[in-house]
Amino acid sequence: MIKIGIVGGTGYTGVELLRILAVHPEAQVQCITSRSEAGVPVADMYPNLRGHFDLAFSEPDPAVLAGCDLVFFATPHGVAMRMVPELMAAGVRVVDLSADFRIKDLDTWARWYGMPHEAPEWAANAVYGLPEVARNAIRQAQLVANPGCYPTAIQLGFLPLLESGLVDASRLIADGKSGASGAGRQGKIGMLHGEVGESFKAYGASGHRHLPEIRQGLAAAAGQPVGVTFVPHLVPMVRGIEATLYAELTTADDFERLQGLYEDRYRDEPFVDVMPAGSHPETRSVRGANHCRMALHRQEDSKTVIVTSVIDNLVKGAAGQAVQNMNVMFGLDETLGLKAPALLP
Numbered sequence: 001m002i003k004i005g006i007v008g009g010t011g012y013t014g015v016e017l018l019r020i021l022a023v024h025p026e027a028q029v030q031c032i033t034s035r036s037e038a039g040v041p042v043a044d045m046y047p048n049l050r051g052h053f054d055l056a057f058s059e060p061d062p063a064v065l066a067g068c069d070l071v072f073f074a075t076p077h078g079v080a081m082r083m084v085p086e087l088m089a090a091g092v093r094v095v096d097l098s099a100d101f102r103i104k105d106l107d108t109w110a111r112w113y114g115m116p117h118e119a120p121e122w123a124a125n126a127v128y129g130l131p132e133v134a135r136n137a138i139r140q141a142q143l144v145a146n147p148g149c150y151p152t153a154i155q156l157g158f159l160p161l162l163e164s165g166l167v168d169a170s171r172l173i174a175d176g177k178s179g180a181s182g183a184g185r186q187g188k189i190g191m192l193h194g195e196v197g198e199s200f201k202a203y204g205a206s207g208h209r210h211l212p213e214i215r216q217g218l219a220a221a222a223g224q225p226v227g228v229t230f231v232p233h234l235v236p237m238v239r240g241i242e243a244t245l246y247a248e249l250t251t252a253d254d255f256e257r258l259q260g261l262y263e264d265r266y267r268d269e270p271f272v273d274v275m276p277a278g279s280h281p282e283t284r285s286v287r288g289a290n291h292c293r294m295a296l297h298r299q300e301d302s303k304t305v306i307v308t309s310v311i312d313n314l315v316k317g318a319a320g321q322a323v324q325n326m327n328v329m330f331g332l333d334e335t336l337g338l339k340a341p342a343l344l345p
């Protein structure tokens, strides 16, 4: 059994990790931290976990965490980078769900996250944990930076186009929509039901912190710098991300090849489903599941390829992908604990 610690267990991604790990046959959660709820039994706070966990939340204690095989950080940005060096020295493996280790250029990181990076050596060593791209590196990694939610849906949707060089990499557009759980569990006026319900808006249109992460991943796929416009939107639902992606084919004739290209690229990927061209993947088709579903579209004989891509932000966009990374790191079947289909309706 893999001995697991979770730092930041009371947030949405923390409780989603617990929901997935509760039925994972190789994982044993030993410690789950919360400073504000220390001493409270996990099942008192989250009744969906009654009968699954006999643990109480505890204060983060580096000595206890150092006794784990793997620690997940489900904390706000800036927390993991302060605690990870000590865990690395103790030989513990870490999957960080925050953005602390996702961006390699630390000046860029500091600009978007508003603080200097405090563990630059580990930022350089961390493996960006998108298994569909970096499976071999993840196997060996001591520190995995779990991708952000929008960047997961967007990178998976664009990858085959960029890897094949069939589109103009300088003019990509990603239109993202997320449910409110993407903003976490802390109280914020903008996330009240009365503010989010019956309404729909774009935000971060002049620049969102996921932009440099998306750009970094797409540039690696394209083998050249990319130009990408990303605009996120807040949708009155709890879970789910839908990304509608636009790219210009360099030759119009190539559209017919694209469906085969996508199917070939993801044929062996257990969590990526390429639907028939023209389908419209819905967020509810991935709700609670670790899948990314996508479909290709073209309007008449336009040179614009449209890809629609959906994930559950808390599963493939966070906790599910983190457990997928754990499975890869420990040489387990990658789908262990993640086989459940989506909840529908």
Ligand SMILES: NC(=O)C1=CN([C@@H]2O[C@H](COP(=O)(O)OP(=O)(O)OC[C@H]3O[C@@H](n4cnc5c(N)ncnc54)[C@H](OP(=O)(O)O)[C@@H]3O)[C@@H](O)[C@H]2O)C=CC1
Pocket: 007, 008, 009, 010, 011, 012, 013, 014, 033, 034, 035, 036, 037, 060, 073, 074, 075, 076, 077, 079, 097, 098, 099, 147, 148, 149, 181, 182, 183, 184, 185, 186, 313, 314, 317, 318
């Ligand atoms: N929500 C989503 O869809 C996604 C979120 N993420 C990322 O995952 C991380 C967690 O997100 P989410 O679960 O939504 O966040 P929440 O705000 O809901 O939860 C944060 C958790 O971290 C703990 N925490 C806060 N500050 C500290 C600290 N200084 N030291 C130790 N623990 C701390 C909190 O408990 P306490 O204060 O009691 O200690 C709480 O349990 C974030 O970095 C987020 O960006 C990634 C992908 C998707």
Ligand SMILES: CC(=O)N[C@@H](CCC(=O)OP(=O)(O)O)C(=O)O
Pocket: 097, 098, 099, 147, 148, 149, 150, 178, 179, 180, 181, 182, 183, 184, 232, 234
């Ligand atoms: C709806 C909403 O507010 N979403 C969050 C992104 C989700 C998130 O937590 O970001 P990471 O994936 O980087 O951790 C936002 O736009 O900041």
